[in-house]
Amino acid sequence: RKEVEQDPGPFNVPEGATVAFNCTYSNSASQSFFWYRQDCRKEPKLLMSVYSSGNEDGRFTAQLNRASQYISLLIRDSKLSDSATYLCVVNEEGRNAGKSTFGDGTTLTVKP
Amino acid sequence: GAVVSQHPSRVICKSGTSVKIECRSLDFQATTMFWYRQFPKQSLMLMATSNEGSKATYEQGVEKDKFLINHASLTLSTLTVTSAHPEDSSFYICSARWTGRNNQPQHFGDGTRLSIL
Numbered sequence: 457r458k459e460v461e462q463d464p465g466p467f468n469v470p471e472g473a474t475v476a477f478n479c480t481y482s483n484s485a486s487q488s489f490f491w492y493r494q495d496c497r498k499e500p501k502l503l504m505s506v507y508s509s510g511n512e513d514g515r516f517t518a519q520l521n522r523a524s525q526y527i528s529l530l531i532r533d534s535k536l537s538d539s540a541t542y543l544c545v546v547n548e549e550g551r552n553a554g555k556s557t558f559g560d561g562t563t564l565t566v567k568p
Numbered sequence: 569g570a571v572v573s574q575h576p577s578r579v580i581c582k583s584g585t586s587v588k589i590e591c592r593s594l595d596f597q598a599t600t601m602f603w604y605r606q607f608p609k610q611s612l613m614l615m616a617t618s619n620e621g622s623k624a625t626y627e628q629g630v631e632k633d634k635f636l637i638n639h640a641s642l643t644l645s646t647l648t649v650t651s652a653h654p655e656d657s658s659f660y661i662c663s664a665r666w667t668g669r670n671n672q673p674q675h676f677g678d679g680t681r682l683s684i685l
Contacts, residue, residue, distance in 0.1 A: 499676040
């Protein structure tokens with residue numbers, strides 16, 4: 457089982473749709489979680505951190521469920537520019553502290 | 569915000585050439601930087617963890633003599649692809665994280681697209 461798992465998609469949605477991605481992680485000791493987006497042929501860029509109480513940044517909402525060991529990203533009112541690959545990232549703890557584990561990414565295509 | 573600079577962004581060279589890629593953290597100190605490789609339509613693959621003042625830690629299957637890493641200061645790590653061959657053509661990306669707390673995100677350089685002819 458992978459340490460961080462994401463549904464690879466692709467998710468194809470119309471403009472204005474609401475779409476949600478989930479990500480599960482295997483290490484229950486994990487404390488820090490992030491969502492990144494990566495555009496084609498570009499580097500990953502930090503989208504938002506994920507806080508225990510859940511957090512929102514404009515059209516984007518991130519949530520953490522420690523009991524079930526998953527995090528989610530909700531995108532409301534999708535724009536064409538939201539088309540990208542979304543990466544779930546978990547900072548490792550313990551002997552691997554300092555490293556991050558990346559999911560394989562979920563691809564989103566928003567269509568007119 | 570934190571910025572990581574990577575140079576060069578694009579390299580095209582002949583087989584057998586050694587290529588050096590620089591990664592700098594511009595406004596924070598990073599005792600640890602990371603080097604990734606990504607092939608088209610594939611996931612990021614961690615190659616090695618670069619540690620300031622000590623040897624890099626390589627992931628399984630990554631040849632340390634092929635991919636030389638030097639982290640001589642708190643703001644600079646370099647990756648040298650020695651005697652590059654066409655199969656080394658890939659997108660190489662570095663990242664750095666502010667040292668001191670494990671709850672900080674990684675920040676990525678712009679990446680280097682390496683093409684070996």
